[in-house]
Amino acid sequence: MTDALMWDQLVTLHGRVEHELSKALQRRHGIGLSEFRALCRLSHADEGELRMQELSDLIGLNQSSVSRLVARLESQGLTRRALCPRDRRGVYTVITEEGRAVQEKAAPTYHGVLSESLDAAASDTRVAALVTALRAEP
Template identity: 75%
Template sequence: MDNEAWNRVVTLHGRVEQALAKALQRGHGLGLSEYRALCNLARAEDGELRMQELADAIGLNQSSVSRLVARLEDAGLTRRDLCPRDRRGVYTVITEEGRALQAKAAPTYDEVLTATLDAAASDPAVSALVGALRDRY
């Protein structure tokens, strides 16, 4: 029973992630992890997070988030900063360009998420899961 339920979660997750990644890349030149990093930074106090906090928030390991932040920095969407109290602590800070791109991409993300979940709601294999997600949140 758990295995079947989990497989449905994985199926739904895969569909949603694929649709979001495709739309964000095509419409805004952003990867899904990049978009999620910008969202977390935009919501953070002062627009900054420690690298480990960002890794935890988007589900990446330390080395993957370092590569992600390097790509965002190269694009001018974030910058790194040192913690004033602990020079070993490294923060990533969203720039105004990063905020603008995140805000521009947000409607695409929201529209594609809703459309993908709407389509999945008509698939008997995952419709109950979509219903449960929507009922709870």
């Protein structure tokens, strides 16, 4: 398989799975996929906080998009901002207890829909080999 063909399959699979995850999280929990991913990263971070740039790197969004994302999470009471005590220019986003509760409640939906989407994709000849490779034990 050429690199281009493999990449096309990955993009197709990624788009399909992302769409299903987004739809389910929005419908069942009222949050978007990026919000869920940010809450996951924050819930696993030391003291539940990350610098904005760290969060940006971890969830694959640019700085401007992460700023808007964090503003949405703050407006819902799921995160709050904090200044770095050593460097007042450093801004952290911190998950709240409400944010942890939303993340914990949405996690089974995320994992279930992810598995269902990959199961469905495994029967599609256009991406089946990729799904098989991704699910192979190392």
